[in-house]
Amino acid sequence: MDKKYHISIVIFVFSLVVLLLTNKINKRNAENSLGDYDFAIGNVEAYFNRGTIGYNAGKSSISYSYKVNNIRYINNYDMLHYKLPYSPNVNDKFVVAYNKNDPQKSLLLGDYPINSNEDFKAFVKGSKNFKIKF
Structure with a gap:
């Protein structure tokens, strides 16, 4: 024993x-x-909130879209790798950080919801010393 x-x-x-x-x-x-990133407004396309018990435990995931130079990108990830926003709805908007050289590489910043264009402008204006917390 x-x-x-x-x-x-x-x-x-x-x-x-x-x-x-x-x-x-x-x-x-x-x-x-x-790498060297910039910001865009991301739109939640789908959010899958799965339970904490059973086969799908910890497999919550999110899909989001954003535009860079009038090109629409779609990306997704799950909570095993990154922090997800708390219970977002489809079409909720958040700040997205994307790689300037390869805009497909991005991360939705769930702690920074966007309710209006002024919210995004204020975020970008105050982002000079902003550091993403991974």
Whole structure:
């Protein structure tokens, strides 16, 4: 019994370390992917909020669109890699950070909802010292 207990502790600690390292790697990849970024207004196209129990646990995801130079881009991600906004509705608007050289690479900033063009202008004006928190 004692040996099984120690093995389960080792497995638990190992799993925790792997999870933390994977999360850090995903954040670093996102940071490198965005590189030199700019901002656009993103529109929520679909939001899937799945429960915390069962097969789909932690698989909530979001799809969003945004325009750069009159070209519409669509992107999506799930909560395993990035923070999702809290229960957005379809057509809710948020700030999107996108790579200036490759606009398809982007990240919806769920902490920054846009309710009017003035909200977006105020965000961009105040974004000179803004740093994305991955």
